[in-house]
Amino acid sequence: MQTKRRLKPSVVRYLYKILIVIIITLIVLILMKASNGFKSKFYKYVYDTSFKFSSVNSLYHKYFNSIVDTKKETNTVSNEKINYSNIKKYKDGAKLTVSNNYAIPVQESGIVVFIGEKEGYNKTIIVQQNNGIDMWYGNISNTNIKLYDYVTKGSIIGECDKYLYVVFKKNGNIVSYEENL
Numbered sequence: 760m761q762t763k764r765r766l767k768p769s770v771v772r773y774l775y776k777i778l779i780v781i782i783i784t785l786i787v788l789i790l791m792k793a794s795n796g797f798k799s800k801f802y803k804y805v806y807d808t809s810f811k812f813s814s815v816n817s818l819y820h821k822y823f824n825s826i827v828d829t830k831k832e833t834n835t836v837s838n839e840k841i842n843y844s845n846i847k848k849y850k851d852g853a854k855l856t857v858s859n860n861y862a863i864p865v866q867e868s869g870i871v872v873f874i875g876e877k878e879g880y881n882k883t884i885i886v887q888q889n890n891g892i893d894m895w896y897g898n899i900s901n902t903n904i905k906l907y908d909y910v911t912k913g914s915i916i917g918e919c920d921k922y923l924y925v926v927f928k929k930n931g932n933i934v935s936y937e938e939n940l
Contacts, residue, residue, distance in 0.1 A: 816870055816909060817889055839864055839913075841923065846936075850879055852895065852926030853936040859920050863896060866939070868912045871904055880924045884916055892934060897924030 766774075791798040841863065843855035869888035877883040880897030884904070887893050902917030910916060927934040 840866065841925070843923070849924060850926070851928075851933050852924060855923045855925060857919060857921065857923050860918050861920070861923065862915045863899070863917055863919060863923060865910045865912055865914050865916050866894060867892070869894075869910060871906055871908045871910060874902075874904070874906055880926075883924075886910060886916070891929055892939065893928045894939070895924070895926035895928070897926070898922050 787801070791801060841855060841857070842861075843857050845856035847854045865886065867886075867888035867890055869886045871884060872887045872893070873883065873885035875883065877895070877897060880895065882899045882902075883895055883897045884899050884902065885893055885895050896916055896919075898919045899917040900919060904910060904916060925936060927936055927939045
């Protein structure tokens with residue numbers, strides 16, 4: 760008697776994801792071919808504005824999470840805000856005085872859209888938060904996150920020594936750090 764081979768749940772989950780991406784891509788291509796108005800709006804939105812990965816991620820999880828993903832446990836390390844002893848205006852944001860080897864908690868959940876050097880900020884991580892604000896964390900060391908990782912509020916993004924630089928931007932415009940810290 761022959762036994763049926765079943766695909767592992769993780770393989771099935773990835774196949775669902777691939778199928779969803781193919782369907783969405785085909786729908787967009789058909790709409791672009793059928794309507795010049797849609798095509799021009801699509802190009803304007805994609806090429807002229809900052810793409811909000813966190814919004815797409817939120818929509819995906821809202822509508823497809825139960826179909827595609829199994830339950831994932833996310834561990835919140837900290838529920839606290841950034842602890843600092845002094846704050847000064849610095850360039851487009853603020854310079855916070857923190858302790859040595861300070862573990863930096865993520866302020867709002869979102870997607871990491873940049874990791875690299877920024878002039879005056881040293882190693883910088885930019886998180887595109889679910890609330891629409893891009894938060895820059897500057898002077899970072901000892902991080903284990905990667906580009907396009909989803910980070911949850913309270914998880915540790917990295918460490919810094921003595922100073923942490925923060926900048927808040929929404930739609931490319933500077934937002935006051937007083938309202939966000």
